[in-house]
Amino acid sequence: MVLKIGVIGTGAIGQDHIRRITNTLSGGKIVAVTDVNQEQAKAVVKNQNLDAVIYDDGHELIKSEDVDAVVVTSWGPTHEEFVLAAIQAGKPVFCEKPLATTAEGCKRIVDAEITHGKPLVQVGYMRRYDTGYRALKKVIESGQIGEALMVHCAHRNPTVPDTYTGDMSIVDTFIHEIDVLRWLLNDDYVSVQIVAPRKTSKALEHLQDPIMVLLETKQGVRIDAEVFVNCQYGYDIQCQVVGETGIANLPEPSSVVLRSEAKKSTEILVDWKDRFIDSYDTELQDWINSTLKGEVNGPTAWDGYVAAVTSDACLEAKKSGNIVPISLGERPDFYYKTLTAAGKL
Amino acid sequence: MVLKIGVIGTGAIGQDHIRRITNTLSGGKIVAVTDVNQEQAKAVVKNQNLDAVIYDDGHELIKSEDVDAVVVTSWGPTHEEFVLAAIQAGKPVFCEKPLATTAEGCKRIVDAEITHGKPLVQVGYMRRYDTGYRALKKVIESGQIGEALMVHCAHRNPTVPDTYTGDMSIVDTFIHEIDVLRWLLNDDYVSVQIVAPRKTSKALEHLQDPIMVLLETKQGVRIDAEVFVNCQYGYDIQCQVVGETGIANLPEPSSVVLRSEAKKSTEILVDWKDRFIDSYDTELQDWINSTLKGEVNGPTAWDGYVAAVTSDACLEAKKSGNIVPISLGERPDFYYKTLTAAGKL
Amino acid sequence: MVLKIGVIGTGAIGQDHIRRITNTLSGGKIVAVTDVNQEQAKAVVKNQNLDAVIYDDGHELIKSEDVDAVVVTSWGPTHEEFVLAAIQAGKPVFCEKPLATTAEGCKRIVDAEITHGKPLVQVGYMRRYDTGYRALKKVIESGQIGEALMVHCAHRNPTVPDTYTGDMSIVDTFIHEIDVLRWLLNDDYVSVQIVAPRKTSKALEHLQDPIMVLLETKQGVRIDAEVFVNCQYGYDIQCQVVGETGIANLPEPSSVVLRSEAKKSTEILVDWKDRFIDSYDTELQDWINSTLKGEVNGPTAWDGYVAAVTSDACLEAKKSGNIVPISLGERPDFYYKTLTAAGKL
């Protein structure tokens, strides 16, 4: 059985997903594509040698009888509209982050999915599929370190382009920690504070870099997270969970140990694309497999909504310097039941 | 384009390859299976939900017009016969190790393939596809450690079953180092000596364990390899290449770093199947891709022959305690040209 | 030339210092001891086989013509009085922490030393003598990581006795970070905030454990420090300095790497006395050497005063939850000159 997939948006990430579904993964077939830039859509079909129809727009693609499931990799502001349309059509949809550009938009998707009555939406937070984070979660859940009390983490990029704004340190960069840490801890955030260390001379003038984000969770876990996007030396993702009886660290990517020139060294990646490359494969293979079984196994619309609410609070905390509360309301039974059914709660 | 694959032998490794081609990899389809145990073949087709014909024997399967390429995962002593038949039929064939149970058998395959005139055979030495060995080879070839002078390595298993004989420490265990080290160094062996350290009390009475294998290559590189199959503590593969200006170590599998009970620790695998699990996927995906392009990209029949000759010398060295020469004859131009064509020489 | 030393206070730390001066170090001789418990003083002289006079009290010992220099290892509340007396007598004095139990008391010592006109006082903050911290400081000062921007650190004890109170997490435990971090960064603190993570179930009911201390320095460096005194797994001191171009970590104590029972591990110390044992030797040898040259080379009375002021602010921050400013006033020229003279500024 093959899942017939339509892709809305054939930019960089869209092309990547098309390539992995076509050449690397099993069980999916790209049967439809569309893009605001029709020439680009045509070029992708040709270059990747696809047997796929090119649609005029996303709504037509979603409605097509040929399309079993939809991948949304278009420009962020269009995500909400296409996800809502997919729900209306009753079709499973994988949407790259963000689910919507506002918390209200995410909430509309959550409400539509609940109204529809069965889960259809997965959001593209791929870190949950990283073998390292999974191994870390397994250690936590094994009880080997007792209850989690603190998390120390860091998200470091070597440099960022001139177009990178201060808000992006939250909505583009730290957003990955927002999603993966609550999944890791099986917990939710209640407040956030952001402090500004001495600014690196390597950052553009307008950009406060680094920042320190301090999150508190419902269970009282304190998270301190360094976000440093001009650290120069590499792309480096660190996560240390301190528990009552022990401490567990996210594995570092494995690397040749080199002895040379009076140093014993391992390599640090410099390109973020290399760091989680395998987790994209795992994420989409899992999405194909779950979708064929009529399930949603990955980050849900609710997770997309929580990310949006938390991200908004971070932005306010960054601007004000205050401790900002994070109010989510209760998780709807709908998502609770879904997770329970999948044996995950 | 899909490669239609017939599998001869539906035991453990055969089932694994069927499963990965069907559920994980891209571009291949199992269309035919056979096994001396027809009931097992039927069960596999049913359990894995295959759309595949069950043949009475391997020769029929090879001849079938439906079959583009053959995977040989039957009992070792039958490999030679099926590989020769595949060559005769002009069909690409992936054969699990050993290529044949004797050096002469391997040589017959080499000769048949040369007579046929184009490369068809790949042997299942999967370590060449391990990301760790590949990273190590890349470091060597980068010149960062200068010319290789020595290799220190170890192949350790926690325990072996009662059925494990002394010869198996060469033909089942060390055979992987035999293949991967000459690929790593781009070199060939000229002699071997084996010494017997104090025997562990954890090994069965009949088994000398550990042993130390000392190989010399054409370039003069000295390899010392510990083979220790009752080391108790884990499945541990070590490889350190000492060059003129630096030293490079095979990466260890990445793992959570745990601080607990007065120890800072990482996990060591205990099951060999976990260690190279990803390389099996890479190996077969690469075989499918190359085969669709009409190429052989992995270990060739010649490599299978070299492994057999070297393995024979090791057995003699183990028995006699002497330094035993390893004589291969010249690599036929056929394999040289093939590799050159593929941009690999 | 031998420095004739009188020791006030022959409890545990006093006995240790007597032993190292007598049996391990060079250039010093214990010629006088005293303790409120005269029996204990006598026992120490006897057990350690000292050629030393036992005085009735510290003031007599300080006045004795036989005594060149004084070591104060008595009960904390008596430190101020003995240090002031030593200054009055014009004698060099090594005082274990705290210099005085209040910031005002420390200030009185600073003022007395300035009035005296030349430096006499060293305070027993031994971490500055640890080879690890020294190596870390050397890396920072080499420019290899650029300007320091953040420090992430942790002070973890396996357990604490029932007598350990909440204030002790600052005045006994974190006080070491207070001293060593400003020395490491060559900087001063301007504010502190303390947050309380989820409390470990392993701590006594009255004790908030762990706590997170957030310090800001004049240069804008942000320090986050975990203080966790019931972490169970070991005595573990971590310090990571994040600079503009790289990151440097305090070395961990060197240890045998053990592969055993499916783990690759190194040992973590459990007894704090083992962690900085060598730095006590280095500290006192350096004090003897400097004193013989008429210099103070280690932590000064001013450093003792800064530690007291910072510690007071931490206690207030812990109680109130607020960001508390740390106001030191300017460092007196006296200490500036001293350091300049010693080639340290």
Place this chain on the structure above:
Amino acid sequence: MVLKIGVIGTGAIGQDHIRRITNTLSGGKIVAVTDVNQEQAKAVVKNQNLDAVIYDDGHELIKSEDVDAVVVTSWGPTHEEFVLAAIQAGKPVFCEKPLATTAEGCKRIVDAEITHGKPLVQVGYMRRYDTGYRALKKVIESGQIGEALMVHCAHRNPTVPDTYTGDMSIVDTFIHEIDVLRWLLNDDYVSVQIVAPRKTSKALEHLQDPIMVLLETKQGVRIDAEVFVNCQYGYDIQCQVVGETGIANLPEPSSVVLRSEAKKSTEILVDWKDRFIDSYDTELQDWINSTLKGEVNGPTAWDGYVAAVTSDACLEAKKSGNIVPISLGERPDFYYKTLTAAGKL
């Protein structure tokens, strides 16, 4: 109680020992020195500000009533004569390696000491005092890795001067492994074989570098040791003991962990003098302490003899390429009893 020490030979190592006894260690005093170069002896006394008599030659120094114990740091060929004289005078003597330049010379010392009737001689093999080797020995003796079966080790220098000859790779370099490995294993050697890997282009023409030394012990332990004195990258001492149930590695010197320029690195030493600097202090302090108690606690004359015999066999193995037996005869009861008395057997 102070040990009054006379030093024969005031070259580099002699000056070092004088300095550490005078400025760093406790319980010893340099009261006498001599050197074939009297001007140098005088300069040392002056520069190090010693209160010491300068003797015309070693024999006078040994006979002097002022001298309790002797340190021999003169030119190697003179060691035997001065050690024999010290035994004759009944004075404890610490002799830098080699004890004598021939096995016969060492044997004469052993015989003289036995005739004298109580132990007087310690040889300067300092690695036994290294905290790393001691920690490794402790792990072995704890039973954590079971019985030792193999040892993999390496002795690497970055470069050697033009004056370094092929024999020096044994008598100057590998001699340290010869002593420390049998101490570590509490075992003796029975044979040695040496093989020559591809020669590095960085070595002088006359020098085979690296070499691989293969030792076998009485217990059947197999040792493979790489000796590589032009490895370029650093001074690196490796030792891995493989036991029946686990593996233990000599700790590497502790170092700042640096993240910089896409590498996570620790420093490797380049100067051998830094590697074992602390063990010289420990060695001599232990010698002073033991001597004051009338004991010999370190490497004995017998150990010096064993080193000489083993070193001769290595030289023959290197020349011939053969497996060369190592015949020591039985360890005299004298040394056995001494060790038993000291609780070490």
